[in-house]
Amino acid sequence: MRWLFLASVLCLASCTSGPTASSEIRQIVSTTSFGMCVGYCTTRLEIAEGQAVLVREARGGRGAPQNLPEQRYTTALSPSEWQEIARLAAQTNLDGLPSVIGCPDCADGGAESLSLAGSGEPRSVSFEYGAAIEQAQPLLDRVRALRERLMPQDE
Numbered sequence: 001m002r003w004l005f006l007a008s009v010l011c012l013a014s015c016t017s018g019p020t021a022s023s024e025i026r027q028i029v030s031t032t033s034f035g036m037c038v039g040y041c042t043t044r045l046e047i048a049e050g051q052a053v054l055v056r057e058a059r060g061g062r063g064a065p066q067n068l069p070e071q072r073y074t075t076a077l078s079p080s081e082w083q084e085i086a087r088l089a090a091q092t093n094l095d096g097l098p099s100v101i102g103c104p105d106c107a108d109g110g111a112e113s114l115s116l117a118g119s120g121e122p123r124s125v126s127f128e129y130g131a132a133i134e135q136a137q138p139l140l141d142r143v144r145a146l147r148e149r150l151m152p153q154d155e
Contacts, residue, residue, distance in 0.1 A: 033110065039059070052077055088142055091138070112126070
């Protein structure tokens with residue numbers, strides 16, 4: 001009987017020897033938007049192995065230019081920087097969260113979203129701009145810092 005228990009323990013230990021395929025992250029997308037806004041009101045940060053791309057889109061309004069061009073900022077990610085971001089994303093579990101948390105962009109507080117794409121079904125969550133999301137906070141902090149790094153400094 002004791003050998004059966006030992007064999008079971010060894011079998012279970014061998015089953016957990018590495019990350020699962022579902023934890024392989026290919027892309028992280030983070031967006032921000034503000035409804036009652038004029039000018040560049042929406043950002044989309046796409047992070048993948050090797051690079052990050054920030055796209056800013058404008059919205060016209062009273063007295064504001066109607067045709068501001070889309071802005072695109074790209075930066076190379078070193079292998080170690082991508083590995084750190086991918087590790088944080090793999091440790092982020094959005095599965096138990098509702099697709100919308102709180103009231104994104106209510107009273108023009110802004111909205112933010114986080115999407116993770118890997119080998120499984122993409123997972124996403126939307127929430128109030130700047131909100132703390134416990135299950136995703138380390139990744140959110142890292143993504144927000146990267147967005148800040150890519151934003152033009154003259155604004």
